[in-house]
Amino acid sequence: MTAKGRIVPATEEYLMEASLIIRRGGLVAFPTETVYGLGANALDSGAVKGIFAAKGRPQDNPLIVHVSGARQAAEYAEVGECALKLMDSFWPGPLSIVLYSTGGVPDVTRAGLDTVALRVPRHPVALSLIEKSGVPIAAPSANRSGRPSPTSAGAVADDLGSAVDLIIDGGPTFVGLESTVVDATRGSAAILRPGCVTREMLARVVGLSGGGCGEIAHRSPGTRHRHYAPDIPLFLWDGTDRAPFREASGLKWCYMGTRTPPRDIGTPHREIIFSSLGEYARGLFARLREFEASGAEMIIAQIPEEGGIGSAIRNRLGRAAE
Ligand code: TXA
Ligand code: MG
Numbered sequence: 001m002t003a004k005g006r007i008v009p010a011t012e013e014y015l016m017e018a019s020l021i022i023r024r025g026g027l028v029a030f031p032t033e034t035v036y037g038l039g040a041n042a043l044d045s046g047a048v049k050g051i052f053a054a055k056g057r058p059q060d061n062p063l064i065v066h067v068s069g070a071r072q073a074a075e076y077a078e079v080g081e082c083a084l085k086l087m088d089s090f091w092p093g094p095l096s097i098v099l100y101s102t103g104g105v106p107d108v109t110r111a112g113l114d115t116v117a118l119r120v121p122r123h124p125v126a127l128s129l130i131e132k133s134g135v136p137i138a139a140p141s142a143n144r145s146g147r148p149s150p151t152s153a154g155a156v157a158d159d160l161g162s163a164v165d166l167i168i169d170g171g172p173t174f175v176g177l178e179s180t181v182v183d184a185t186r187g188s189a190a191i192l193r194p195g196c197v198t199r200e201m202l203a204r205v206v207g208l209s210g211g212g213c214g215e216i217a218h219r220s221p222g223t224r225h226r227h228y229a230p231d232i233p234l235f236l237w238d239g240t241d242r243a244p245f246r247e248a249s250g251l252k253w254c255y256m257g258t259r260t261p262p263r264d265i266g267t268p269h270r271e272i273i274f275s276s277l278g279e280y281a282r283g284l285f286a287r288l289r290e291f292e293a294s295g296a297e298m299i300i301a302q303i304p305e306e307g308g309i310g311s312a313i314r315n316r317l318g319r320a321a322e
Contacts, residue, residue, distance in 0.1 A: 005161035010125045019132035029142040029156045031170030032121040035149040037139030045106045054163035057145040062111035063138040073118045076104045083184045089205045092122035094179040095197040125170040148285040176282035194312040228320035230292040236303045254291040257302025
C-alpha cells in the first residue's frame with residue numbers, strides 16, 4: 001500500500017510508479033517549469049473529479065491538459081494555423097493554448113466548455129510522466145483552491161498532503177508563475193492569463209486580439225474566482241504612495257519587491273529585494289507562503305510596471321490582494 005502524500009525523488013522507478021497511479025485513476029503531484037501540478041488521467045472523468053475534490057475547486061473551472069507534443073494535442077483539439085505557429089514557437093514551454101475540443105477530452109475536464117486548454121511542459125519530469133502514463137494529464141496547480149500556487153514539493157504537501165497519492169519532488173520550479181493562457185479559437189491569440197510567455201513574445205509570432213486581460217476574463221472561468229491569496233492581508237505598493245506602510249504601523253510586516261521600501265517608516269520583520277523581475281516571478285508564491293508562516297501580520301509587495309513579465313506579476317499580486 002502506498003501512504004498518501006508521500007514525497008519521493010524523481011527517479012525512473014518512482015516515475016514508473018507514478019504513471020501506474022495515473023493509469024489506475026489516482027492523483028500524482030509533479031513539477032513543471034512553472035508550478036507543481038496535481039495530475040490525473042485527463043480522459044478519466046472519475047479521476048478528474050478527484051482533482052476537483054482534492055483542491056476544493058469550483059466545478060466550473062476547466063483544467064489544462066498536458067500532452068507530450070503537438071501531435072498528441074491534435075488528437076483532442078482543432079489545430080488551426082495560429083495554434084500551429086504558437087506550438088512551434090513556444091512548446092515545450094509555459095504557454096497553454098485554448099482550442100475547440102474534438103471530443104476526446106471529457107466534459108468534467110473542460111468544465112462543460114466546447115474548448116480545451118492544452119500545454120506541453122518544458123520539464124523533463126513532467127514530460128517523462130506524460131510519456132510513461134501514455135495518456136494526457138489534466139493538471140491544475142497543486143494548491144488548495146484559492147491559495148498561492150506551489151513552487152516546491154513541500155508546498156504541495158502543506159496544502160494537499162493526505163489527498164494526493166504521490167508527490168514527485170523535482171526541486172523548486174524555475175519559472176514560478178503559471179503558464180500564459182491564450183485563446184486561439186479565432187485565428188488570433190487572446191491572452192486570458194498573462195505569464196512568462198509575454199504579450200510582446202506572442203505578438204512576434206501571431207496576431208493578438210483583446211486589449212487587456214480584464215475584458216476577456218469571462219472567457220477563462222478561472223479568472224473569476226479568488227486566487228493566490230495568503231492567509232494574512234496583502235497590500236500592494238506602487239513605488240510612491242506611502243499608504244501601505246502606514247497600514248503596517250504597529251504590525252509585524254514583511255516586504256518583497258525589486259525596489260527597497262522607504263527607510264523612514266519602520267523595519268520589516270522580513271524583507272526580500274529581488275534582483276530582477278524574473279527573480280520576482282520565481283520567488284513570489286514561495287515568499288507569500290514563507291511570510292505567512294513567519295508569524296507576520298501583514299505583507300507589502302511592490303507592484304511592477306505593466307509590460308513583459310511585469311504584467312504577469314501584477315496580475316497575480318492584484319488577485320492575491322483582492
Ligand atoms: O502553469 C500552469 O498552467 C500550471 C501547470 C501545472 O501546468 N497549471 C495551472 O492550472 O495553472 P490552473 O488550473 O491552476 O489554471 C488553469 C487556467 C484557469 O484560469 C482556467 O480557467 C484556464 O486555465 N482554462 C483551462 N481550460 C480553459 C478553457 N477551455 N477555456 C478558457 N480557460 C481555460
Ligand atoms: Mg491554479
